Amino acid sequence: MEELAGKSAVVTGAGGGMGRSIALALADAGVNVAVVDIDEAAALSVSNEVAERGVKTFGIRTDVSNFDDVKKLADTAYNHFGSVEILVNNAGVTLRPFRASWDTSYDDFRWMMDVNYYGVLHGHMAFVPRMRETPGEKHIVNTSSTASVISIAGHSAYSASKAAVDGLSNAVRDELKTQNIGLSILHPGAVRTRIATSERLRPEDEKSENRGVKPWADYVQNVANPIVAGQTGPAEDPDVATSATEYITPNDVGRLVVEGILGNKPHILTHPAPLEALQERFDTLLAGQPQPAK
Incomplete structure:
Protein backbone atom coordinates (compact mmCIF):
# COMPACT_ATOMS: atom_id res chain seq x y z
CA MET A 1 0.00 0.00 0.00
CA GLU A 2 1.33 3.44 -0.85
CA GLU A 3 -0.66 5.38 1.74
CA LEU A 4 -2.13 4.34 5.09
CA ALA A 5 -3.62 7.57 6.46
CA GLY A 6 -7.40 7.56 6.32
CA LYS A 7 -7.67 3.80 5.90
CA SER A 8 -9.45 1.56 8.41
CA ALA A 9 -8.11 -1.61 10.02
CA VAL A 10 -9.34 -4.52 12.10
CA VAL A 11 -6.74 -6.10 14.41
CA THR A 12 -7.59 -9.26 16.34
CA GLY A 13 -5.74 -10.27 19.47
CA ALA A 14 -5.13 -6.56 19.98
CA GLY A 15 -5.79 -6.36 23.71
CA GLY A 16 -2.08 -6.66 24.45
CA GLY A 17 1.29 -7.81 23.18
CA MET A 18 1.91 -7.76 19.44
CA GLY A 19 -1.69 -6.91 18.59
CA ARG A 20 -1.57 -3.82 20.75
CA SER A 21 1.74 -2.80 19.17
CA ILE A 22 0.25 -3.24 15.68
CA ALA A 23 -2.91 -1.31 16.56
CA LEU A 24 -0.93 1.63 17.95
CA ALA A 25 1.52 1.69 15.04
CA LEU A 26 -1.36 1.75 12.56
CA ALA A 27 -3.03 4.55 14.53
CA ASP A 28 0.25 6.50 14.51
CA ALA A 29 0.14 6.17 10.71
CA GLY A 30 -3.34 7.71 10.62
CA VAL A 31 -5.33 4.49 10.34
CA ASN A 32 -8.69 4.00 12.07
CA VAL A 33 -8.49 0.82 14.14
CA ALA A 34 -10.99 -1.70 15.47
CA VAL A 35 -9.33 -3.25 18.52
CA VAL A 36 -10.51 -6.84 18.85
CA ASP A 37 -9.82 -9.30 21.65
CA ILE A 38 -11.53 -12.09 23.56
CA ASP A 39 -10.82 -9.98 26.66
CA GLU A 40 -13.28 -7.09 26.33
CA ALA A 41 -11.66 -4.94 29.03
CA ALA A 42 -8.28 -5.27 27.32
CA ALA A 43 -9.78 -4.37 23.95
CA LEU A 44 -11.44 -1.26 25.37
CA SER A 45 -8.23 -0.20 27.13
CA VAL A 46 -6.16 -0.39 23.95
CA SER A 47 -8.94 1.32 22.00
CA ASN A 48 -8.60 4.24 24.41
CA GLU A 49 -4.89 4.38 23.61
CA VAL A 50 -5.69 4.34 19.89
CA ALA A 51 -8.18 7.18 20.34
CA GLU A 52 -5.41 9.32 21.83
CA ARG A 53 -3.76 9.20 18.39
CA VAL A 70 -16.33 -12.93 13.44
CA LYS A 71 -19.20 -12.27 11.03
CA LYS A 72 -20.73 -9.94 13.63
CA LEU A 73 -17.33 -8.25 13.96
CA ALA A 74 -17.26 -7.63 10.21
CA ASP A 75 -20.76 -6.14 10.30
CA THR A 76 -19.76 -3.86 13.19
CA ALA A 77 -16.55 -2.74 11.52
CA TYR A 78 -18.23 -1.89 8.23
CA ASN A 79 -21.07 -0.11 10.00
CA HIS A 80 -18.57 1.89 12.06
CA PHE A 81 -15.96 2.73 9.43
CA GLY A 82 -17.77 2.27 6.13
CA SER A 83 -14.91 0.15 4.78
CA VAL A 84 -12.00 -1.99 5.96
CA GLU A 85 -8.77 -1.79 4.00
CA ILE A 86 -6.46 -3.59 6.44
CA LEU A 87 -7.18 -6.88 8.20
CA VAL A 88 -4.74 -8.25 10.77
CA ASN A 89 -5.62 -11.81 11.82
CA ASN A 90 -3.36 -11.86 14.86
CA ALA A 91 -5.19 -13.68 17.67
CA GLY A 92 -3.47 -16.87 18.76
CA VAL A 93 -2.87 -19.30 21.61
CA THR A 94 -0.22 -21.79 22.66
CA LEU A 95 0.38 -24.57 25.18
CA ARG A 96 2.65 -24.70 28.19
CA PRO A 97 4.54 -26.75 29.06
CA PHE A 98 5.93 -27.93 25.72
CA ARG A 99 5.02 -31.60 25.32
CA ALA A 100 5.56 -34.62 23.12
CA SER A 101 2.93 -35.19 20.45
CA TRP A 102 1.90 -38.39 22.25
CA ASP A 103 1.34 -36.41 25.43
CA THR A 104 -0.77 -33.86 23.57
CA SER A 105 -4.49 -34.51 23.88
CA TYR A 106 -6.96 -34.42 21.02
CA ASP A 107 -8.56 -31.40 22.71
CA ASP A 108 -5.15 -29.69 22.78
CA PHE A 109 -4.77 -30.12 19.03
CA ARG A 110 -8.36 -29.10 18.37
CA TRP A 111 -8.18 -25.97 20.54
CA MET A 112 -4.97 -24.91 18.84
CA MET A 113 -6.46 -25.29 15.36
CA ASP A 114 -9.76 -23.64 16.34
CA VAL A 115 -8.03 -20.41 17.36
CA ASN A 116 -4.79 -20.27 15.39
CA TYR A 117 -5.99 -21.60 12.04
CA TYR A 118 -9.76 -21.30 11.99
CA GLY A 119 -9.49 -17.85 13.58
CA VAL A 120 -7.53 -16.74 10.52
CA LEU A 121 -9.86 -18.55 8.13
CA HIS A 122 -12.91 -16.98 9.78
CA GLY A 123 -11.40 -13.53 9.33
CA HIS A 124 -10.67 -14.31 5.70
CA MET A 125 -14.18 -15.54 4.97
CA ALA A 126 -15.94 -12.73 6.85
CA PHE A 127 -13.91 -9.84 5.42
CA VAL A 128 -12.43 -10.70 2.03
CA PRO A 129 -15.72 -10.71 0.06
CA ARG A 130 -16.37 -7.12 1.24
CA MET A 131 -12.75 -6.07 0.82
CA ARG A 132 -12.89 -7.20 -2.81
CA GLU A 133 -15.72 -4.74 -3.40
CA THR A 134 -13.82 -1.81 -1.87
CA PRO A 135 -11.92 0.38 -4.35
CA GLY A 136 -8.23 1.00 -3.84
CA GLU A 137 -5.44 -0.96 -2.21
CA LYS A 138 -6.10 -3.35 0.65
CA HIS A 139 -3.87 -5.58 2.73
CA ILE A 140 -4.12 -8.61 5.02
CA VAL A 141 -1.61 -9.70 7.67
CA ASN A 142 -1.91 -13.24 9.02
CA THR A 143 0.12 -14.04 12.12
CA SER A 144 2.00 -17.32 11.86
CA SER A 145 5.26 -18.10 13.66
CA THR A 146 8.86 -19.11 13.10
CA ALA A 147 7.60 -22.47 14.40
CA SER A 148 6.03 -22.99 10.97
CA VAL A 149 9.33 -22.73 9.09
CA ILE A 150 11.71 -24.52 11.47
CA SER A 151 11.26 -27.69 13.49
CA ILE A 152 10.63 -27.38 17.24
CA ALA A 153 10.28 -30.68 19.06
CA GLY A 154 7.64 -30.56 21.77
CA HIS A 155 5.62 -27.94 19.92
CA LEU A 176 -5.59 -11.87 -4.11
CA LYS A 177 -2.99 -10.43 -6.49
CA THR A 178 -5.86 -10.24 -8.97
CA GLN A 179 -8.03 -8.34 -6.48
CA ASN A 180 -5.68 -5.48 -5.48
CA ILE A 181 -5.22 -7.03 -2.04
CA GLY A 182 -1.76 -7.75 -0.65
CA LEU A 183 -1.01 -10.36 1.99
CA SER A 184 1.83 -10.69 4.46
CA ILE A 185 2.58 -13.54 6.83
CA LEU A 186 3.95 -12.37 10.18
CA HIS A 187 6.47 -14.84 11.62
CA PRO A 188 7.17 -13.85 15.25
CA GLY A 189 10.08 -15.38 17.09
CA ALA A 190 10.52 -15.17 20.84
CA VAL A 191 8.33 -12.16 21.67
CA ARG A 192 7.45 -11.70 25.34
CA THR A 193 3.64 -11.55 25.47
CA ARG A 194 0.88 -13.14 27.51
CA ILE A 195 0.42 -15.90 24.91
CA ALA A 196 2.30 -18.22 27.28
CA THR A 197 -0.72 -17.95 29.60
CA SER A 198 -3.23 -18.78 26.85
CA GLU A 199 -4.69 -21.69 28.77
CA ARG A 200 -6.32 -19.24 31.15
CA LEU A 201 -9.01 -19.22 28.45
CA ARG A 202 -9.69 -22.97 28.56
CA PRO A 203 -12.17 -24.86 30.76
CA GLU A 204 -10.65 -26.00 34.04
CA ASP A 205 -10.64 -29.70 33.12
CA GLU A 206 -8.72 -29.00 29.90
CA LYS A 207 -5.98 -26.82 31.39
CA SER A 208 -2.58 -28.50 31.31
CA GLU A 209 -1.83 -27.51 34.89
CA ASN A 210 -4.80 -29.59 36.03
CA ARG A 211 -3.90 -32.63 33.92
CA GLY A 212 -0.30 -33.24 34.97
CA VAL A 213 1.07 -32.96 31.43
CA LYS A 214 4.62 -34.30 31.13
CA PRO A 215 6.99 -31.58 29.83
CA TRP A 216 8.99 -32.34 26.70
CA ALA A 217 12.15 -31.39 28.62
CA ASP A 218 11.69 -34.55 30.71
CA TYR A 219 12.53 -36.62 27.64
CA VAL A 220 15.68 -34.80 26.59
CA GLN A 221 18.75 -33.11 28.00
CA ASN A 222 20.23 -29.73 27.11
CA VAL A 223 17.19 -28.26 25.36
CA ALA A 224 18.64 -25.70 22.95
CA ASN A 225 15.53 -23.66 22.16
CA PRO A 226 15.13 -20.95 24.83
CA ILE A 227 11.34 -21.02 24.63
CA VAL A 228 11.14 -24.80 25.08
CA ALA A 229 13.65 -24.64 27.89
CA GLY A 230 11.57 -22.01 29.67
CA GLN A 231 14.36 -19.46 29.93
CA THR A 232 13.24 -16.13 31.32
CA GLY A 233 15.88 -13.94 29.73
CA PRO A 234 17.30 -10.70 31.14
CA ALA A 235 15.43 -8.43 33.55
CA GLU A 236 14.47 -6.24 30.61
CA ASP A 237 14.09 -7.61 27.10
CA PRO A 238 15.31 -5.48 24.19
CA ASP A 239 12.84 -4.06 21.68
CA VAL A 240 14.93 -5.20 18.70
CA ALA A 241 16.34 -8.70 18.23
CA THR A 242 20.00 -9.18 17.39
CA SER A 243 19.80 -12.97 17.15
CA ALA A 244 17.24 -15.52 16.03
CA THR A 245 16.53 -16.84 19.53
CA GLU A 246 16.58 -13.95 22.01
CA TYR A 247 13.42 -12.67 23.63
CA ILE A 248 12.22 -9.19 22.70
CA THR A 249 9.36 -6.98 23.81
CA PRO A 250 6.44 -6.56 21.41
CA ASN A 251 7.06 -2.80 21.25
CA ASP A 252 8.69 -2.74 17.80
CA VAL A 253 6.49 -5.36 16.14
CA GLY A 254 3.93 -2.75 15.09
CA ARG A 255 6.56 -0.77 13.18
CA LEU A 256 7.70 -3.92 11.39
CA VAL A 257 4.12 -4.75 10.39
CA VAL A 258 3.42 -1.23 9.12
CA GLU A 259 6.60 -1.39 7.04
CA GLY A 260 5.55 -4.79 5.76
CA ILE A 261 2.15 -3.48 4.69
CA LEU A 262 3.67 -0.46 2.96
CA GLY A 263 6.19 -2.68 1.19
CA ASN A 264 3.70 -5.47 0.43
CA LYS A 265 6.18 -7.93 1.91
CA PRO A 266 5.12 -11.59 1.61
CA HIS A 267 6.83 -12.34 4.93
CA ILE A 268 7.51 -10.20 8.01
CA LEU A 269 9.99 -11.49 10.60
CA THR A 270 10.48 -10.11 14.10
CA HIS A 271 13.96 -11.63 14.40
CA PRO A 272 16.95 -12.33 12.18
CA ALA A 273 16.16 -15.42 10.12
CA PRO A 274 17.28 -18.75 11.65
CA LEU A 275 19.55 -19.42 8.69
CA GLU A 276 21.07 -22.71 9.85
CA ALA A 277 17.67 -24.27 10.56
CA LEU A 278 16.27 -22.97 7.27
CA GLN A 279 19.27 -24.32 5.37
CA GLU A 280 18.88 -27.71 7.03
CA ARG A 281 15.23 -27.87 6.00
CA PHE A 282 16.08 -26.80 2.46
CA ASP A 283 18.85 -29.39 2.22
CA THR A 284 16.62 -32.22 3.44
CA LEU A 285 13.96 -31.16 0.92
CA LEU A 286 16.47 -31.27 -1.95
CA ALA A 287 17.75 -34.62 -0.71
CA GLY A 288 14.28 -36.04 -1.24
CA GLN A 289 14.37 -35.41 -4.99
CA PRO A 290 13.94 -38.51 -7.15
CA GLN A 291 17.21 -39.98 -8.42
CA PRO A 292 17.69 -41.66 -11.78
CA ALA A 293 17.09 -45.40 -11.68
CA LYS A 294 20.28 -47.45 -11.66
Whole structure:
Protein backbone atom coordinates (compact mmCIF):
# COMPACT_ATOMS: atom_id res chain seq x y z
CA MET A 1 0.00 0.00 0.00
CA GLU A 2 1.33 3.44 -0.85
CA GLU A 3 -0.66 5.38 1.74
CA LEU A 4 -2.13 4.34 5.09
CA ALA A 5 -3.62 7.57 6.46
CA GLY A 6 -7.40 7.56 6.32
CA LYS A 7 -7.67 3.80 5.90
CA SER A 8 -9.45 1.56 8.41
CA ALA A 9 -8.11 -1.61 10.02
CA VAL A 10 -9.34 -4.52 12.10
CA VAL A 11 -6.74 -6.10 14.41
CA THR A 12 -7.59 -9.26 16.34
CA GLY A 13 -5.74 -10.27 19.47
CA ALA A 14 -5.13 -6.56 19.98
CA GLY A 15 -5.79 -6.36 23.71
CA GLY A 16 -2.08 -6.66 24.45
CA GLY A 17 1.29 -7.81 23.18
CA MET A 18 1.91 -7.76 19.44
CA GLY A 19 -1.69 -6.91 18.59
CA ARG A 20 -1.57 -3.82 20.75
CA SER A 21 1.74 -2.80 19.17
CA ILE A 22 0.25 -3.24 15.68
CA ALA A 23 -2.91 -1.31 16.56
CA LEU A 24 -0.93 1.63 17.95
CA ALA A 25 1.52 1.69 15.04
CA LEU A 26 -1.36 1.75 12.56
CA ALA A 27 -3.03 4.55 14.53
CA ASP A 28 0.25 6.50 14.51
CA ALA A 29 0.14 6.17 10.71
CA GLY A 30 -3.34 7.71 10.62
CA VAL A 31 -5.33 4.49 10.34
CA ASN A 32 -8.69 4.00 12.07
CA VAL A 33 -8.49 0.82 14.14
CA ALA A 34 -10.99 -1.70 15.47
CA VAL A 35 -9.33 -3.25 18.52
CA VAL A 36 -10.51 -6.84 18.85
CA ASP A 37 -9.82 -9.30 21.65
CA ILE A 38 -11.53 -12.09 23.56
CA ASP A 39 -10.82 -9.98 26.66
CA GLU A 40 -13.28 -7.09 26.33
CA ALA A 41 -11.66 -4.94 29.03
CA ALA A 42 -8.28 -5.27 27.32
CA ALA A 43 -9.78 -4.37 23.95
CA LEU A 44 -11.44 -1.26 25.37
CA SER A 45 -8.23 -0.20 27.13
CA VAL A 46 -6.16 -0.39 23.95
CA SER A 47 -8.94 1.32 22.00
CA ASN A 48 -8.60 4.24 24.41
CA GLU A 49 -4.89 4.38 23.61
CA VAL A 50 -5.69 4.34 19.89
CA ALA A 51 -8.18 7.18 20.34
CA GLU A 52 -5.41 9.32 21.83
CA ARG A 53 -3.76 9.20 18.39
CA GLY A 54 -6.70 11.13 16.93
CA VAL A 55 -8.21 8.39 14.77
CA LYS A 56 -11.54 6.58 14.87
CA THR A 57 -11.65 3.42 16.94
CA PHE A 58 -13.75 1.01 18.89
CA GLY A 59 -12.97 -1.97 21.10
CA ILE A 60 -14.95 -5.17 20.89
CA ARG A 61 -14.94 -8.65 22.35
CA THR A 62 -14.74 -11.37 19.71
CA ASP A 63 -13.97 -15.07 19.92
CA VAL A 64 -12.21 -15.68 16.60
CA SER A 65 -12.78 -19.44 16.88
CA ASN A 66 -16.52 -18.72 16.53
CA PHE A 67 -17.43 -17.86 12.93
CA ASP A 68 -20.70 -16.17 13.94
CA ASP A 69 -18.70 -13.89 16.27
CA VAL A 70 -16.33 -12.93 13.44
CA LYS A 71 -19.20 -12.27 11.03
CA LYS A 72 -20.73 -9.94 13.63
CA LEU A 73 -17.33 -8.25 13.96
CA ALA A 74 -17.26 -7.63 10.21
CA ASP A 75 -20.76 -6.14 10.30
CA THR A 76 -19.76 -3.86 13.19
CA ALA A 77 -16.55 -2.74 11.52
CA TYR A 78 -18.23 -1.89 8.23
CA ASN A 79 -21.07 -0.11 10.00
CA HIS A 80 -18.57 1.89 12.06
CA PHE A 81 -15.96 2.73 9.43
CA GLY A 82 -17.77 2.27 6.13
CA SER A 83 -14.91 0.15 4.78
CA VAL A 84 -12.00 -1.99 5.96
CA GLU A 85 -8.77 -1.79 4.00
CA ILE A 86 -6.46 -3.59 6.44
CA LEU A 87 -7.18 -6.88 8.20
CA VAL A 88 -4.74 -8.25 10.77
CA ASN A 89 -5.62 -11.81 11.82
CA ASN A 90 -3.36 -11.86 14.86
CA ALA A 91 -5.19 -13.68 17.67
CA GLY A 92 -3.47 -16.87 18.76
CA VAL A 93 -2.87 -19.30 21.61
CA THR A 94 -0.22 -21.79 22.66
CA LEU A 95 0.38 -24.57 25.18
CA ARG A 96 2.65 -24.70 28.19
CA PRO A 97 4.54 -26.75 29.06
CA PHE A 98 5.93 -27.93 25.72
CA ARG A 99 5.02 -31.60 25.32
CA ALA A 100 5.56 -34.62 23.12
CA SER A 101 2.93 -35.19 20.45
CA TRP A 102 1.90 -38.39 22.25
CA ASP A 103 1.34 -36.41 25.43
CA THR A 104 -0.77 -33.86 23.57
CA SER A 105 -4.49 -34.51 23.88
CA TYR A 106 -6.96 -34.42 21.02
CA ASP A 107 -8.56 -31.40 22.71
CA ASP A 108 -5.15 -29.69 22.78
CA PHE A 109 -4.77 -30.12 19.03
CA ARG A 110 -8.36 -29.10 18.37
CA TRP A 111 -8.18 -25.97 20.54
CA MET A 112 -4.97 -24.91 18.84
CA MET A 113 -6.46 -25.29 15.36
CA ASP A 114 -9.76 -23.64 16.34
CA VAL A 115 -8.03 -20.41 17.36
CA ASN A 116 -4.79 -20.27 15.39
CA TYR A 117 -5.99 -21.60 12.04
CA TYR A 118 -9.76 -21.30 11.99
CA GLY A 119 -9.49 -17.85 13.58
CA VAL A 120 -7.53 -16.74 10.52
CA LEU A 121 -9.86 -18.55 8.13
CA HIS A 122 -12.91 -16.98 9.78
CA GLY A 123 -11.40 -13.53 9.33
CA HIS A 124 -10.67 -14.31 5.70
CA MET A 125 -14.18 -15.54 4.97
CA ALA A 126 -15.94 -12.73 6.85
CA PHE A 127 -13.91 -9.84 5.42
CA VAL A 128 -12.43 -10.70 2.03
CA PRO A 129 -15.72 -10.71 0.06
CA ARG A 130 -16.37 -7.12 1.24
CA MET A 131 -12.75 -6.07 0.82
CA ARG A 132 -12.89 -7.20 -2.81
CA GLU A 133 -15.72 -4.74 -3.40
CA THR A 134 -13.82 -1.81 -1.87
CA PRO A 135 -11.92 0.38 -4.35
CA GLY A 136 -8.23 1.00 -3.84
CA GLU A 137 -5.44 -0.96 -2.21
CA LYS A 138 -6.10 -3.35 0.65
CA HIS A 139 -3.87 -5.58 2.73
CA ILE A 140 -4.12 -8.61 5.02
CA VAL A 141 -1.61 -9.70 7.67
CA ASN A 142 -1.91 -13.24 9.02
CA THR A 143 0.12 -14.04 12.12
CA SER A 144 2.00 -17.32 11.86
CA SER A 145 5.26 -18.10 13.66
CA THR A 146 8.86 -19.11 13.10
CA ALA A 147 7.60 -22.47 14.40
CA SER A 148 6.03 -22.99 10.97
CA VAL A 149 9.33 -22.73 9.09
CA ILE A 150 11.71 -24.52 11.47
CA SER A 151 11.26 -27.69 13.49
CA ILE A 152 10.63 -27.38 17.24
CA ALA A 153 10.28 -30.68 19.06
CA GLY A 154 7.64 -30.56 21.77
CA HIS A 155 5.62 -27.94 19.92
CA SER A 156 3.69 -30.09 17.44
CA ALA A 157 0.16 -28.76 17.94
CA TYR A 158 1.22 -25.13 17.71
CA SER A 159 3.55 -25.78 14.76
CA ALA A 160 0.80 -27.63 12.90
CA SER A 161 -1.67 -24.78 13.38
CA LYS A 162 0.82 -22.19 12.16
CA ALA A 163 1.88 -24.32 9.18
CA ALA A 164 -1.80 -24.40 8.22
CA VAL A 165 -1.84 -20.59 8.36
CA ASP A 166 1.18 -20.54 6.02
CA GLY A 167 -0.40 -22.94 3.55
CA LEU A 168 -3.62 -20.95 3.43
CA SER A 169 -1.84 -17.60 3.22
CA ASN A 170 0.60 -18.54 0.47
CA ALA A 171 -2.19 -19.78 -1.79
CA VAL A 172 -4.48 -16.87 -0.95
CA ARG A 173 -1.72 -14.34 -1.65
CA ASP A 174 -1.52 -15.49 -5.26
CA GLU A 175 -5.31 -15.37 -5.56
CA LEU A 176 -5.59 -11.87 -4.11
CA LYS A 177 -2.99 -10.43 -6.49
CA THR A 178 -5.86 -10.24 -8.97
CA GLN A 179 -8.03 -8.34 -6.48
CA ASN A 180 -5.68 -5.48 -5.48
CA ILE A 181 -5.22 -7.03 -2.04
CA GLY A 182 -1.76 -7.75 -0.65
CA LEU A 183 -1.01 -10.36 1.99
CA SER A 184 1.83 -10.69 4.46
CA ILE A 185 2.58 -13.54 6.83
CA LEU A 186 3.95 -12.37 10.18
CA HIS A 187 6.47 -14.84 11.62
CA PRO A 188 7.17 -13.85 15.25
CA GLY A 189 10.08 -15.38 17.09
CA ALA A 190 10.52 -15.17 20.84
CA VAL A 191 8.33 -12.16 21.67
CA ARG A 192 7.45 -11.70 25.34
CA THR A 193 3.64 -11.55 25.47
CA ARG A 194 0.88 -13.14 27.51
CA ILE A 195 0.42 -15.90 24.91
CA ALA A 196 2.30 -18.22 27.28
CA THR A 197 -0.72 -17.95 29.60
CA SER A 198 -3.23 -18.78 26.85
CA GLU A 199 -4.69 -21.69 28.77
CA ARG A 200 -6.32 -19.24 31.15
CA LEU A 201 -9.01 -19.22 28.45
CA ARG A 202 -9.69 -22.97 28.56
CA PRO A 203 -12.17 -24.86 30.76
CA GLU A 204 -10.65 -26.00 34.04
CA ASP A 205 -10.64 -29.70 33.12
CA GLU A 206 -8.72 -29.00 29.90
CA LYS A 207 -5.98 -26.82 31.39
CA SER A 208 -2.58 -28.50 31.31
CA GLU A 209 -1.83 -27.51 34.89
CA ASN A 210 -4.80 -29.59 36.03
CA ARG A 211 -3.90 -32.63 33.92
CA GLY A 212 -0.30 -33.24 34.97
CA VAL A 213 1.07 -32.96 31.43
CA LYS A 214 4.62 -34.30 31.13
CA PRO A 215 6.99 -31.58 29.83
CA TRP A 216 8.99 -32.34 26.70
CA ALA A 217 12.15 -31.39 28.62
CA ASP A 218 11.69 -34.55 30.71
CA TYR A 219 12.53 -36.62 27.64
CA VAL A 220 15.68 -34.80 26.59
CA GLN A 221 18.75 -33.11 28.00
CA ASN A 222 20.23 -29.73 27.11
CA VAL A 223 17.19 -28.26 25.36
CA ALA A 224 18.64 -25.70 22.95
CA ASN A 225 15.53 -23.66 22.16
CA PRO A 226 15.13 -20.95 24.83
CA ILE A 227 11.34 -21.02 24.63
CA VAL A 228 11.14 -24.80 25.08
CA ALA A 229 13.65 -24.64 27.89
CA GLY A 230 11.57 -22.01 29.67
CA GLN A 231 14.36 -19.46 29.93
CA THR A 232 13.24 -16.13 31.32
CA GLY A 233 15.88 -13.94 29.73
CA PRO A 234 17.30 -10.70 31.14
CA ALA A 235 15.43 -8.43 33.55
CA GLU A 236 14.47 -6.24 30.61
CA ASP A 237 14.09 -7.61 27.10
CA PRO A 238 15.31 -5.48 24.19
CA ASP A 239 12.84 -4.06 21.68
CA VAL A 240 14.93 -5.20 18.70
CA ALA A 241 16.34 -8.70 18.23
CA THR A 242 20.00 -9.18 17.39
CA SER A 243 19.80 -12.97 17.15
CA ALA A 244 17.24 -15.52 16.03
CA THR A 245 16.53 -16.84 19.53
CA GLU A 246 16.58 -13.95 22.01
CA TYR A 247 13.42 -12.67 23.63
CA ILE A 248 12.22 -9.19 22.70
CA THR A 249 9.36 -6.98 23.81
CA PRO A 250 6.44 -6.56 21.41
CA ASN A 251 7.06 -2.80 21.25
CA ASP A 252 8.69 -2.74 17.80
CA VAL A 253 6.49 -5.36 16.14
CA GLY A 254 3.93 -2.75 15.09
CA ARG A 255 6.56 -0.77 13.18
CA LEU A 256 7.70 -3.92 11.39
CA VAL A 257 4.12 -4.75 10.39
CA VAL A 258 3.42 -1.23 9.12
CA GLU A 259 6.60 -1.39 7.04
CA GLY A 260 5.55 -4.79 5.76
CA ILE A 261 2.15 -3.48 4.69
CA LEU A 262 3.67 -0.46 2.96
CA GLY A 263 6.19 -2.68 1.19
CA ASN A 264 3.70 -5.47 0.43
CA LYS A 265 6.18 -7.93 1.91
CA PRO A 266 5.12 -11.59 1.61
CA HIS A 267 6.83 -12.34 4.93
CA ILE A 268 7.51 -10.20 8.01
CA LEU A 269 9.99 -11.49 10.60
CA THR A 270 10.48 -10.11 14.10
CA HIS A 271 13.96 -11.63 14.40
CA PRO A 272 16.95 -12.33 12.18
CA ALA A 273 16.16 -15.42 10.12
CA PRO A 274 17.28 -18.75 11.65
CA LEU A 275 19.55 -19.42 8.69
CA GLU A 276 21.07 -22.71 9.85
CA ALA A 277 17.67 -24.27 10.56
CA LEU A 278 16.27 -22.97 7.27
CA GLN A 279 19.27 -24.32 5.37
CA GLU A 280 18.88 -27.71 7.03
CA ARG A 281 15.23 -27.87 6.00
CA PHE A 282 16.08 -26.80 2.46
CA ASP A 283 18.85 -29.39 2.22
CA THR A 284 16.62 -32.22 3.44
CA LEU A 285 13.96 -31.16 0.92
CA LEU A 286 16.47 -31.27 -1.95
CA ALA A 287 17.75 -34.62 -0.71
CA GLY A 288 14.28 -36.04 -1.24
CA GLN A 289 14.37 -35.41 -4.99
CA PRO A 290 13.94 -38.51 -7.15
CA GLN A 291 17.21 -39.98 -8.42
CA PRO A 292 17.69 -41.66 -11.78
CA ALA A 293 17.09 -45.40 -11.68
CA LYS A 294 20.28 -47.45 -11.66
